[in-house]
Amino acid sequence: xxxxxxxxxxxxxxxxxxxxxxxxxxxxxxxxxxxxxxxxxxxxxxxxxxxxxxxxxxxxxxxxxxxxxxxxxxxxxxxxxxxxxxxxxxxxxxxxxxxxxxxxxxxxxxxxxx
Amino acid sequence: xxxxxxxxxxxxxxxxxxxxxxxxxxxxxxxxxxxxxxxxxxxxxxxxxxxxxxxxxxxxxxxxxxxxxxxxxxxxxxxxxxxxxxxxxxxxxxxxxxxxxxxxxxxxxxxxxxxxxx
Numbered sequence: 001x002x003x004x005x006x007x008x009x010x011x012x013x014x015x016x017x018x019x020x021x022x023x024x025x026x027x028x029x030x031x032x033x034x035x036x037x038x039x040x041x042x043x044x045x046x047x048x049x050x051x052x053x054x055x056x057x058x059x060x061x062x063x064x065x066x067x068x069x070x071x072x073x074x075x076x077x078x079x080x081x082x083x084x085x086x087x088x089x090x091x092x093x094x095x096x097x098x099x100x101x102x103x104x105x106x107x108x109x110x111x112x113x114x
Numbered sequence: 115x116x117x118x119x120x121x122x123x124x125x126x127x128x129x130x131x132x133x134x135x136x137x138x139x140x141x142x143x144x145x146x147x148x149x150x151x152x153x154x155x156x157x158x159x160x161x162x163x164x165x166x167x168x169x170x171x172x173x174x175x176x177x178x179x180x181x182x183x184x185x186x187x188x189x190x191x192x193x194x195x196x197x198x199x200x201x202x203x204x205x206x207x208x209x210x211x212x213x214x215x216x217x218x219x220x221x222x223x224x225x226x227x228x229x230x231x232x
Contacts, residue, residue, distance in 0.1 A: 043223035
């Protein structure tokens with residue numbers, strides 16, 4: 001079964017600290033993996049995208065890693081800011097029927113406190 | 115580029131009424147758009163795939179007669195929640211797919227519409 005599992009479900013950190021979010025998936029055939037940031041009451045916004053051959057991708061203070069062998073990904077946030085408070089969703093794309101289908105994780109809710 | 119808008123951003127309606135939500139791709143054409151529903155503290159759940167000029171494809175468990183989808187142009191898809199009930203209260207998000215080459219496509223998400231049915 002194609003699934004994406006994220007951990008932790010929620011996380012509270014202090015402003016300025018780093019954190020790492022985890023994503024494990026059982027999706028095949030794998031096309032790519034994206035991390036999205038979703039602010040409360042808003043649509044998801046793409047942070048990073050990685051294909052099978054890529055094992056790291058950075059976007060400012062966000063760094064995503066991918067281990068295609070173990071089917072694990074992580075999102076590392078450096079020097080967190082209050083504006084980083086949001087849900088972070090791991091989305092794995094599988095290639096099916098000529099098109100890509102998105103498999104969503106449940107998300108990690110991050111709260112950054114001053 | 116690749117901006118997707120939704121209108122309205124929030125709506126409150128009485129039980130039994132119908133509500134229409136619009137999804138527009140502002141700077142590109144999208145033959146395929148998607149409608150998602152998201153309940154509090156849960157992730158997005160795909161409701162249906164909207165194809166321009168043809169009938170939408172609904173996911174298992176989604177009532178097509180209750181959630182009417184029309185994709186009349188390459189930049190506009192609408193979702194109509196008919197005879198809305200309080201359990202239909204949710205956050206509805208659309209996305210539009212851009213295919214850059216075979217096998218490589220990207221979905222761009224709209225900002226969402228908060229529906230509250232009283």
